Amino acid sequence: MPIPSQQERFSRPAILLHWAIFLLVALAYLAIEMRGPKGSDSRAFWTATHFWAGCSVLILSLARVAWRSYKSPPAPVTAPPILQFLSTASHLLLYIFIIAQPILGILTVNLAGHPINLAGLGSFTVVGPDHDLGKSVKDIHETLGNVFYWVIGLHALAALWHHFVKRDNTLRRII
Ligand code: HEM
Ligand code: HEM
Numbered sequence: 403m404p405i406p407s408q409q410e411r412f413s414r415p416a417i418l419l420h421w422a423i424f425l426l427v428a429l430a431y432l433a434i435e436m437r438g439p440k441g442s443d444s445r446a447f448w449t450a451t452h453f454w455a456g457c458s459v460l461i462l463s464l465a466r467v468a469w470r471s472y473k474s475p476p477a478p479v480t481a482p483p484i485l486q487f488l489s490t491a492s493h494l495l496l497y498i499f500i501i502a503q504p505i506l507g508i509l510t511v512n513l514a515g516h517p518i519n520l521a522g523l524g525s526f527t528v529v530g531p532d533h534d535l536g537k538s539v540k541d542i543h544e545t546l547g548n549v550f551y552w553v554i555g556l557h558a559l560a561a562l563w564h565h566f567v568k569r570d571n572t573l574r575r576i577i
Contacts, residue, residue, distance in 0.1 A: 405571075405574070406476075406571040406574055406575040409476060410476050410477075410571060410575050411476060411575040411576075412475055412476060412575055412576050413469075413473050415469050415473075416466070416469060416470065416473065416475065416576075417576055417577065419462055419465060419466040419469065420466075420576055422462055423459055423462050423463060423466065423500055426455045426456075426458050426459045426462065427455075427459055427500065427554070429451065429455040430452055430455040430456045430459065431547075431551070433448040433449070433451040433452035433455060434448075434452055434547070436448045437449055437452070450519065450520075450521050452507075453507070453511070453518055453519070453520060454520055454521070456503070456504040456507045456508075457504060457508070457518070457520060459500055459503075459504050460500075460501065460504035460505065460508075463497070463500040463501050463504075464501065466500075467497065467501070476575060478490075479564070479570050479571060479572050479575075489560070492553065492556070492557055492560075495553060496553065496554070496557060499546065499550050499553070502546070503543065503546055503547065503550070506539055506542055506543040506546065507543055508528060509528070509529060509536075509539045510536060510539050510540040510543050512527050512528055512529045512530070512531070513529060513531060513532050513533070513535055513536030513539055513540075514531065514533065514536045514540075515531035515533070515536075561573045
C-alpha cells in the first residue's frame with residue numbers, strides 16, 4: 403500500500419475534527435444506551451452526558467464545515483462512478499446528520515418546556531414550549547438517531563473494506 407502524499411491527505415485540522423466528532427457521537431449514543439430507569443441518578447448523569455456530547459458535536463461540526471470551505475479536501479481516490487456517487491452522498495448525509503441531530507435534540511428539550519442544562523456552563527433556551535411540536539421533533543430526533551446507527555456503521559465498514567480488501571489509501575489519508 404503506497405503512503406499518501408501530503409496533497410492526497412486530509413489536512414490536520416480536518417483529521418482531528420473527524421475523529422473528535424466520531425468519539426463524541428459515539429459518547430452520545432453510549433449515554434443513551436447507559437441511561438437507566440427514569441428518576442434514577444444514573445439517568446440524570448447519562449442524560450447530562452448526552453446533552454454535553456451532542457452540543458459539542460454541533461460546535462465542532464460547524465467548525466468542520468467552515469474549515470472545509472476554507473481548505474478543500476483532497477481529490478477522491480479513483481473509483482467507479484457509482485461508488486463515487488455513493489461516497490459523496492453518504493458524506494453529505496453524515497454532514498447533515500452531525501448538524502441537524504444536535505439541533506433537533508436541543509429543540510426537543512426546549513419545546514418540552516425545559517432549558518438545556520450544561521453542567522459547569524449553566525443553561526440556555528433557544529425556543530419556548532410547544533408540546534405538540536415538541537413530540538414531533540422528539541420522534542424525528544429518535545428516528546434519525548436509530549437510522550444513523552446504520553449509516554455510520556456502513557460508512558465505517560466501507561472504510562475498512564477500502565483498507566483491508568481494496569488495499570487503497572482511503573483510510574490512511576484521514577489518520
Ligand atoms: C450527534 C448528537 C446526538 C445523537 C447521535 C443523538 C442520538 C439520540 C438517540 C439515539 C436517542 C434515543 C432514541 C430512542 O430512544 O430510540 C436520543 C434521545 C434524546 N436526545 Fe439525542 N442525540 C444527539 C444530540 C442531542 C442533543 C444535543 C440533545 C439536547 C441537548 C439531545 C436530546 C435528546 C433527548 C431529550 C432525547 C430523548 C430522551 C428520552 O427518551 O427521554 N440529543 N438521542
Ligand atoms: C460518527 C461517526 C462518523 C462520522 C459522522 C463521519 C463523517 C465523515 C464525513 C462527513 C466524511 C467526509 C469528509 C469530507 O469529504 O470532508 C468522512 C470521511 C471519512 N471517514 Fe468518517 N465519519 C465517522 C466515522 C468514521 C469511522 C468509524 C471511520 C473508519 C472506520 C471513518 C472513516 C472515514 C474515511 C476513511 C473517510 C475518508 C473518505 C474519503 O477519502 O473520501 N469514519 N467521515
